Amino acid sequence: MEKQAVTIYDVAREAGVSMATVSRVVNGNTNVRSETKDKVEAVIANLNYRPNAVARGLASRKSTTVGIVIPDVTNIYFSELSRGIDDVARMYNYQIILANSEEKNASEVVESLLSKQVDGILYMGNIIDDRLREELDKSNVPVVLSGSVDLKNQKPSVNIDYISAVQEITEKLIASGHKKISFISGPLNQTINSDFKLKGYQNALEDAGIEYDEDLIFAGEYEYESGYQLGDEIRDSGATASVVVDDEMAAGVLNYMTDNNVKIPDNFEVVTVNNSHITLMTRPQLSSVIQPIYDIGAVSMRMLTKLMNNEELETSEVLLAHGYAKRESTKN
Template sequence: MDKQTVTIYDVAREARVSMATVSRVVNGNANVKSETKDKVKAVIDRLGYRPNAVARGLASRRTTTIGVVIPDVTNHYFAELARGIDDVAAMYHYQIILANSDESNTKEVQVMENLLGKQVDGIIFMGNLVNDAIRDEFKKADVPVVLAGLLDDQDAQPSVNIAYRSAMNDITTRLLKAGHKDIAFITGDLNHYMNKEHRLLGYQDALATYDIPYDEQLVFQGNYDYQSGYELAQSVKSSKVTAAVVANDEMAAGLVNGLTDANVKVPEEFEIITSNDSKVTVITRPQLSSVTQPIYDIGAVAMRMLTKLMNHEEPAINNIVLPHGYIARDSTKK
């Protein structure tokens, strides 16, 4: 029998019990004799029956599914966030539907519409920007939405993050204390709220403390990916900068490899500090010094917050800020 087509009816017929009994066994109902339970489970294993979560949801008026919008499934930062979400979702017996939006605002709208069409109970939204089109989708959704690793300037959705401005100030200050005066700020699109109103301000705060004028020529924008970091290496080398703070680990990895290929020695001639402390930081040579942030926890806390909202509980705090730290590796001098 094709496992894809095995139904609860087939299990009931083979086990010679009612469909209600099969349903009780599948849902862990204690009100079934142990010998009956064993018999049903044996048939389920033999036939390879997989309960249809959507069908079960229709019966209970809940799909037990969560939509997770991820901008780039290959990015280690977002993959780690998704792992935290998935582990907590499993604890509360929710399945997740992972939807990749390819860093595209147009596709994000489409992905939101698709998830809502699947009758999800809630959505966790990750990305780099919340624009008006996405906000309209949030308003249209009759399910709760939580932002993870993302801030919205209108502060309309519950969210879980670190203090990005403070983190960028911290790492820029470290390089200033080390004697650097010309420090590059390497980021994604500066039109994105988190970059312009948080990370850039943190960089500027540190410069102001050391009475160093802000120079927009030292700001380099990329696409959040490895290749854009690699391609920026030539421009960075040609400028007067001697160090860089980077908003994203994939770009930092591209930068360190690009500089190495251009015969710039890191950290002897150029120091780099990145921002996420994802697994990428220990893959590069030299390994990358970084802001440390609890990436897994951001995902896990966002999912826990969503479970409360789905149960109509008001969270004690709408915008949770988790602590960050710093780890020195080999892209900075000892």
């Protein structure tokens, strides 16, 4: 026989109070006498009553849920971002609905989340096109970009200064004497790559008087296999070092070079950008920009909680500090 779920009516009947009183206790309302509160809480514990979040949302006109649009749930970078988001969401009693967009159908994913009556949306995707902007603009809930950039700056966002970060690591390779430095990227139709990370690489070359060479630019997918498969082309290009925008791709490039008897870092240097734990798992370990990935997620979720409570933001564009971790894949 199937066990019946305990309802607020059962708690009220057992405690000898009204359902409104039980509701006030559950929702932390202080307008309840202490002895009544203690009695209701004892019944809740005895019956193992769990409040229905959906029903509570209907009563308050809030669903207490936040939708997260993530381009690839298997990518370490986005997983770490999500962890920061989830920890802060728990602190403020929000539930998370995670939606994988695969960068192809983000507008449909946003539409689906809105149909679930979410109170806010955190967007992590690398593509923000006009169709997605339209979907976000017509929503009646706040939106924050987490580790995602938009040239039009229409939504609050949390990132690092990607241009400066990539420029700094490219300058380190130049300082080691490299003239032919390859740039290994995800799709170049993504703003974060074409207008930010590639721009940082180009700035470093220009400042050093090194001519920009499109033959040293390689675009693939944010996957280990993609980095490995680009290895032939990178080596044939004559490059002696690589700046890679993704740790999985960087691990693929590194292993390709090692498998083909290219000594790292003596004959080839590799530096990456995200500083996920993958950088510590490779041999040699990967030098990387230090991104506060967890913090990007946590701060973006905190910003969203403020917007959902109609609070003012001190700033709508947050740039967190980045650093650099020198490891064995580079000389500097």
